[in-house]
Amino acid sequence: MKRIHTLGLAILVACLAAPTATAQDKPAKPSAQPPKAKQANQKQGERGTPKLQLSTAEWDFGEKWYGEPCETEITLKNVGDAPLRITKVTSSCGCTVAKPKSAATWNGLVLKPGEGETMKLSYNTKKLRAKVSQTVTVQTNDPLNPTVQIMVKGSIKQVFSMKPAERITFTGLDRTSEQTKSLTLTSNLEDEKVSLKLKELPENVPFDVKLEAVEEGVSYKLTVTTKPPLKLGSNAIAVTLLTDHPKFKTVTVPVSAYIAPRVQISPSILYVPRQGSASIQRYVRLRYNAVKEVKITDIQVSDDSVKAEVMPPRIKPNPKATVKMHEIRVTLPPASEFPKDGATITVLTDDDEPEYQKFEIKVLLQPDTRRANSSARAKAAARQAAGKAGAKKKETVDKGKDDEKKSDGGKSDDD
Numbered sequence: 001m002k003r004i005h006t007l008g009l010a011i012l013v014a015c016l017a018a019p020t021a022t023a024q025d026k027p028a029k030p031s032a033q034p035p036k037a038k039q040a041n042q043k044q045g046e047r048g049t050p051k052l053q054l055s056t057a058e059w060d061f062g063e064k065w066y067g068e069p070c071e072t073e074i075t076l077k078n079v080g081d082a083p084l085r086i087t088k089v090t091s092s093c094g095c096t097v098a099k100p101k102s103a104a105t106w107n108g109l110v111l112k113p114g115e116g117e118t119m120k121l122s123y124n125t126k127k128l129r130a131k132v133s134q135t136v137t138v139q140t141n142d143p144l145n146p147t148v149q150i151m152v153k154g155s156i157k158q159v160f161s162m163k164p165a166e167r168i169t170f171t172g173l174d175r176t177s178e179q180t181k182s183l184t185l186t187s188n189l190e191d192e193k194v195s196l197k198l199k200e201l202p203e204n205v206p207f208d209v210k211l212e213a214v215e216e217g218v219s220y221k222l223t224v225t226t227k228p229p230l231k232l233g234s235n236a237i238a239v240t241l242l243t244d245h246p247k248f249k250t251v252t253v254p255v256s257a258y259i260a261p262r263v264q265i266s267p268s269i270l271y272v273p274r275q276g277s278a279s280i281q282r283y284v285r286l287r288y289n290a291v292k293e294v295k296i297t298d299i300q301v302s303d304d305s306v307k308a309e310v311m312p313p314r315i316k317p318n319p320k321a322t323v324k325m326h327e328i329r330v331t332l333p334p335a336s337e338f339p340k341d342g343a344t345i346t347v348l349t350d351d352d353e354p355e356y357q358k359f360e361i362k363v364l365l366q367p368d369t370r371r372a373n374s375s376a377r378a379k380a381a382a383r384q385a386a387g388k389a390g391a392k393k394k395e396t397v398d399k400g401k402d403d404e405k406k407s408d409g410g411k412s413d414d415d
Contacts, residue, residue, distance in 0.1 A: 048113070051080030052142045054150065059121060061132075061154035067248065070123040073101070074150060076138070077116035084111040088139040089119075095127035096152050098136045125156050132156060159194065159248040160185040160220075168224050170257035172322075174289065175230045182223040184214065185241075185251065193217025196251065199240040206235045207255055222253060230259050263288040263356040265347060270330060271366040272338045284308075284328040284361055286347060295350045296326050303343040306363055307331040335365060 055075035064070050078084035089098050089106040100106055101118035111117060121136065136150040168181050187194050198211040208225045222239065236256040243249055265286045273280070288294040299308045311329045330345065332338070345361040 048082030049080050049144075050078055050082045050084035050111075050113075050140070050142050052084060052138070052140050052145060052148060053077045053079045054138075054148065056150075057148065058151040058153070061123065061152075063155050063157055064125050065248065066156055066158050067126050070125050070154075072121050074119045074121060075116050076111070076119055078111040078113055080142070081113050083113070085109070085141045086111070086117070086138065087141065088137075090137050091152075092135045092137075093127070095124040096134045096136060097122045097124075098150075119150075121150075121152070123152060123154070130156060158188060158251075159243070159245065160187055160196075160251050162186075162253070167254040167256070168222075169255075170226055173226065173230065173257055173259055174262060175232065175259055176228045177230065178226055178228055180223060180225040182221055183253070185220045185222060185253075187218050189245075192245075194248075195244045196220050197242045199242050199250075201237065201239070205237050206230050206257070207237060209239055209255075211241065224255050226257055230257060232259050232261055234258055261356070262292070262353075263294055263349065263351060265359040265361065268361055270332065270345075270361060270363045272332050272335055272363065274335050274366050274368065277334050277336070279334065280332050282330045282332060283311075283314075284330055284345075284347075285325050286328065286349070286359065287323050287325040288351075288356075290322050290324045292351075293324075294326075294356070296328075296347060297350050298348040299328065300346040300348070301343065302345075303339050303363075305333040305337050305339065306343045306345065308345050330361075330363075332363065338363075338365060340365065 053076075055077075059072050059074065061070050061072065076086070086106050086109045091098055099120045100109060101120050103109055103117075109117065119136075123132070123134075132152065132154045134152040136152060138148050138150070139146060140148075162183050162185050165183060168183060170177075170179055170181065173179060185196065193216070195217050196211060196213075198209065201207075201209060206227050208227050210223045212221050212223070213219070214221055220241075222241075224239070226235075234256065235258070236254070239253040239255055241251040241253065243251060263286065265284060267284065270282050270284070286294075286296065296310050299310065301308055308328055308330045311327050313325065313327050317324060328345075328347065342365065343363040345363060347359045347361070349357055349359075351357050
């Protein structure tokens, strides 16, 4: 009996120690995987992935003569399994043009899987001289490569090389300055001579131009002299040299001289911030050519809320500087105290010339950029909506054509 009792007790302990299955011990059902995110720029209901493939990512046109035509074609193909949308194509400069062959614009162009489009690339060899290094950027909805670049490179060879520069530029002049500069033109055609002749210029140009042969048919010297009085701002002409070559008929040399005002004031507009309750200070500088001293004789302000006074320069003037200046400190009121119509600061000087005796600075309330940004966003949204509508219309037309082919059993009219 004792043995049986002991055996029963052991069985009871084993049962109590055995783990009891509960709801918590049941294996958890695998959670449902979240749906894969739709590809960027992929429309609702579309599946698969678009992929752009270029026939080449570089166009090296080698060496071209100035003015020579320069063109090529590159194929863009969708090797993916979803529609490829070309959203934007841009070039790094205006001398490189990239156009689609079968459409008027890249905007909204869609390539179905397996379809391709030809890009017509051209480079204007009259725009940039010497070495060329430009890019054409293509943006699509390809998720792996949304932006790809096509390199454009080569070199432009001139019929005549020019030294020390390919243009003549005059700097640091005033309206009465008479200055002369020159450059040398040397032919790059080794096997033949090319003569140059100056094309006659209009009488009212601000330059005297002379061309003389250093070695006839090989090298020439172009000399340009400014002809005062020069006008303020830009004085520029394009000197045309005529050649006797049947292919390269002209050579152009740009000539320019910029005449800065002898006395000028900046900035010409000051803005009162819309936010803030305290006055702020701004500085206006009147600069003048050191050849002739100019003094400020009076400052007049149209509204008492704005204060203006001449101050000693905060930066120690350089006695050898060719330009000197006076500094005017302007105190602007908070927007709540500033007139809605703005104010005007008038600065009077003792200069002999009337155009430098009076300067005006406009003081205005800062523009409300929030309204401008809101309007710009609205216009951008309207353009985007119009682009999407155009793309959708094209897809609808393409789908109609596909459905028509299916209904005809894929037969042509000739069948």
